[in-house]
Amino acid sequence: MNIASLLQQAAAAAAGAQQYPAAALYVVATPIGNLADLTLRAIQVLVQADAVACEDTRVSAALLRHLGLDKPLLAVHEHNEASAAQGVLARLAQGQRVAYVSDAGTPAISDPGAVLVAAVRAAGHRVMPIPGASSAVTALSAAGDTRTSGFNFVGFLPSKGAERKAALQALAAQPQAQVLFEAPHRVQTLAAELAQVVPQRLLSCCRELTKQFESIHTLPAAEFPAWLAEDAQRLRGEFVLVLHAAPPAAVEADEDAMPPEAERALRTLLAELPLKQAVSLAATLSGAPRNALYQRALALKAEG
Template identity: 45%
Template sequence: MTDKKTLPTEVPTLYIVPTPIGNLGDITQRALDTLNNVDLIAAEDTRHTGKLLSHFGISTKTFALHDHNEQQKAQVLVEKLLAGYSIALVSDAGTPLISDPGYHLVTKCRQAGVKVVPLPGACAVVTALSASGLPSDRFSFEGFLPAKSKGRKDKFLEIAKVERTCIFYESPHRILDSLHDMLEILGPEREVVLARELTKTFETIQGLPLAKLVDWVKSDENQQRGEMALLIHGYRAVSDDSLPEEATRTLTILNKELPLKKAAALAAEIYNLKKNPLYKWGLEHLD
């Protein structure tokens, strides 16, 4: 462990400190210096953070701040800050507040006039996006997908015509169900990237049309394990010689209950299209 040094500011400060999402080599020197020199570390899981601190020889005391106690404990930390403490906020992995605790603490600090200093560092959302091959000029992070199928489908309907890249986190035990719900709502041709176990030994970044991605994940149980992010290509306006995405999506849904010929006829009537192109598309893309 390095000797304690004076922090860059003498004013009581809350530091937002990202930690690695997998590979410990991704922690920054500034993060290590800050964790070593603050008076207290507010951690999502003190046992988990304790292992990280031990690895780097840091002995700073920790304080538990997680989803279940943050609203009650945030004021305790603000009072410590106002009394002259310097505190670092960390989550189990990545940047605090990004689907992790910290919002209430940061809000209370700003309301109390406490200085808040963010450190740049690891974030699974940006890491996944940078290697996805999807448009990155406009994107939104939507957090974890709902646990129930209806909630997921409602969310997919909400973003069906959103033109920016949308990013979700998902748990491994729901990944197949979520992909099937996504397929039903967004259709088989929407490009989706699965980014799994980022920065770790078995890192996987696979992008495919949705129907093929579902089959790929289903065929390999290894792709149903670990930390996951799903990145969905934004809605693309179609050219005159293409079928509208909403028409093929409707055809996909109708075909679950009706013969393809009948489903194509109904979809064509709904969208004022010719039946044959829809029927041909169905033959090529649907079971």
């Protein structure tokens, strides 16, 4: 008996007795590198599906072959998601089960899927999440950040210009952990930027998660560029970066103090927004007291 048959039998034994409503979209998390991370419930959903909508039909075809499955594939990616959703809706209206998968990980998290899900819900059909691998959560679990009580998912930063600069300033102002994605050809640029804006914050560099050459290394952001430059192999693969929560001294200031991150965010926002709006957004981003931010904003306006 081959591996595909064994997987289908195991999936049926573990999840076959569950309910799989018709006329529903199943949002299925797929492995981020290691095929063994596909859940038995996800396999059973793919067995039951009448069609599979996917980010890239070539990637999903390979996954289905691994499972011994042959299903109609519907291309639903970032360039056609709104129009392609109509084809999925037509199938759901016929009572079909449609699974949606991105190339890796959980759909609609820095991947296509959110537009499709919204369209399906708006049409009155059910959306069934099938949880599994997520590179953001995987990286956080191995970062060992003992300070944070939550995290902010950033994903990929804007590629350039004022939008990127504003995103980096906002990142520096956030006291909780931040999760970023980066491609290998841009990681050195991001490393230099993080070393400049948050030099003392700890950073966990997670590369090729769940794959054969997985590596996880934690160091101050100021040391990140030099560490990357020491070995060309460190520039290969896909990156998930966890910027650890700010040290207590930066977030437990007294009411009248102004953390440097909050000051930077406030100055940036005041240059573009009315005072009250800038203060409100700076308070949300930095966690600094609104009253202190308001008084500081007045002082900055007075300085001209």
